[in-house]
Amino acid sequence: MVVTLQQHYPLLFTLIYSMPDKSYRLSDYDYHLPQENIAQHPAHKRDHSRLLVVDKTGDMLEHRKFTDIIDYLRPGDLIVVNDTKVFPARILGKKITGGRVELFLLEFPRQLSPCPEGEGWHEATAIALLKSSKRPKPGVTLHFSPTLTAAVESYQEDGKANVRLHYRLTASTTDLESVLEAHGQVPLPPYISRSQGSTREDSKRYQTTYAKHTGSVAAPTAGLHFSSEVLTLLQQKGVVVEHITLHVGYGTFAPVRTDDIRDHIIHREYISISPTTAAAVNRTKKNGGRIWAVGTTSVRTLEYATDEQGEVQPIDGVCDLFIYPGYRFRTVDNLITNFHLPQSSLLFLVSALAGRERMLHAYNHAVEQGYRFFSYGDAMAIITKE
Known part of the structure; x- marks a missing residue:
């Protein structure tokens, strides 16, 4: 189902897009989220979650299932996943x-x-x-x-x-x-509240199918939706799949306590990009393919490793890149992600990519439509390059 903002919500479209899109006030990144929208368990199967497509190029919202993500990638595109592995912390x-x-x-x-x-x-x-x-x-x-x-x-x-x-x-x-x-x-996030705590199911489902390098205390949750079957179908379609590593730290849950979001001190996390991955990303960009990041961790890693000439460089070090509205993306075109907490640094990042008002509208619409939020919740695809 496609919802075209300008056609279906003409007054709202005029209102939100006549407002300044760049704000540094923390209160401008809030939205109402009922407790029942916070997923406490994963979907029955990895790739059976819902997918909200936010198309910036056409100001559209589209309701799909996650396996439909294959329809949005084309031969010559490149998708970057984070292969970090969560350890029992x-x-x-x-x-x-x-x-x-x-x-x-x-x-x-x-x-x-x-x-x-x-x-x-x-x-x-x-x-x-x-x-x-x-x-x-x-x-x-x-x-x-x-x-x-x-x-x-x-x-x-x-x-x-x-x-x-x-x-x-x-x-x-x-x-x-x-x-x-x-x-x-398994160190489940604090918003997953169960009387029995983590289970044997969590040790498998709170881990991506391609997890390889141990070091995270939280999963790169956008990757939890990808089954081996979906990745295989993407590659058969001609989509290149490359890996980076960012070890997710506890700082990812740290609340923003500054009224001006620019005063927030972002957490530092270990990252690694191999020469092979860097070359593949640069080659795809040169050939006109789109770079899809799976999760905000992949976004931060790729953007941090991009030099002034727009080329991704191999790296093995620490990333402290803070992305908020006003940031100019140099590598990432499109993003597959989950829904993020109100007033969080991750919400700042997706707002920088697609626009604050557009994202808040999408989030409020997702709440109304019963989407499941956060780590075990549904997915979102943000398209900025058609």
Whole structure:
């Protein structure tokens, strides 16, 4: 179903497009979202979610199903996905007093040399959040199992804890990642509120089918819609699929607390683009193909790596690019994404791409039409290059 704004909403069209499209006030990025619109579980199948197409070139909204995304890409286009892998960052344990404690790792731990506790024991350091009835003091050891403990070394000014993990490898846990998988839980976002917490289903569905490089505490959720079948059909159509890596950090959930969004300090995240991917993107642009980013993580990575001449460069480093209205996109043409929180930095990004009023109208329309929002919710395709 196609909704043409100018034809179906003439007064609204005149109103929203006569207003200034670029605002830096946080309050101008708000919208009403009923609790029932926040998805608590994924769709029955990955590619069975709904798809709201926002066509900037024709000022249209179109209601489709996600598998229809194939219809919008053409031979010679290139789609970029983020192949980061979510690790089980939430670990439940006890203090030496017996009180419960939750350790939330904010990064994949940095492995150290084998520690002196005995054969098979290893150490790693990490930054974490601790949740308990009383904050553990520095020097306290937290117990998660006979083969995994964590010593609280110190606290940072913002309350984050520096911890040192001690873990013992076994026949079933042969490296740090498998240790965390054995003891940890998938760190679902705070807006997914269930009495039973994360489930075995989440360990599979809160992960993309192409996840490869471990390092994220949250999934690049736009990619959750892509089944292997959809990716295969795209490639058979002549669409090039390339991978980048951005490890999603806890900062992606950090609320914006400044009235002027330009004063917000964006979070820093590790990114990587291979020479092969950079060359493929540049070649596609030169040949007139469109660059489709899957998720805001792919957008930030590609735009950060684009030089002044408009060429994407290989990179292995840290990205702190903050995209908000007024930003000039140099690489990304179209975006496949999910619906984002009100007053969030991700809503700023999509507003920079398609226009604030257009996006707010699309979001309000999606609410009215019963779309499911956020990580396990439905998808949106933003088309700026026809």
